[in-house]
Amino acid sequence: TQLLEQSPQFLSIQEGENLTVYCNSSSVFSSLQWYRQEPGEGPVLLVTVVTGGEVKKLKRLTFQFGDARKDSSLHITAAQPGDTGLYLCAGGRNTGNQFYFGTGTSLTVIP
C-alpha cells in the first residue's frame, strides 16, 4: 500500500484544457513537493508547500496543500504540449526522517 496515492494515474487531454491532479494520504506530512519528469530525464522540483491550506502559483500551475497537511492538488490551466510528463508528489515527515513519493500521474497534452 502506497502512502501517497495520486489520481488519475493517466491523463490525456487536448491543448487548452484545464486539469487537476490529486495527491492523497491518510498521513500528515511536514512538507510536500511536486515534481515533473520528462521522458529520459530526472524529476525536476516544481514547488514545495509546508503550511496547511497554502496555495502557490507557478505561471499556469496552481498548487494547494490541504488544511490538514494530508493531501495536495495540482491544477494546470490551459495545458500545453510542453506540460506533458510524469507528475510526482512527494511528502516528507520529519519524524523518522522519512520521504515518500506518490504513485505518479502521466500527463499527455495533445496539440
Next chain:
Amino acid sequence: DAMVIQNPRYQVTQFGKPVTLSCSQTLNHNVMYWYQQKSSQAPKLLFHYYDKDFNNEADTPDNFQSRRPNTSFCFLDIRSPGLGDAAMYLCATSRDQAYYEQYFGPGTRLTVT
C-alpha cells in the same frame, strides 16, 4: 550552475557483469540518494547517505551496494546485474534531512543484455 551530474547517461552491461554508476554534486548537500525507476513508475529508494552514514532500505537487494568517498561523489555498484535490474537509476541530493526538497540528476539508463 550548481547541479547533480550522473555519468554515464546510458550504460549497457552484460548479465552478471559488475557495473558502477556515478553521481557528483556541486550543491554541497549533506544527503545523497540512489533511486531505481522503471517505466512511468515512481522512483524507488534504494539507499541514502547522510554525510558518511549509510542507510539501506529494507527491501534493497544485496546485489546493490553504494560508496560515498567524499561529499561530492556517490557510486552505485551492481555486483551481478540481472535482466530485472534494467531501469533508470536516479541520484538525488538534499541539503539536510529527508523532508527537504530533493534535487535529481538526469539519470542513467541501464540496459542488461
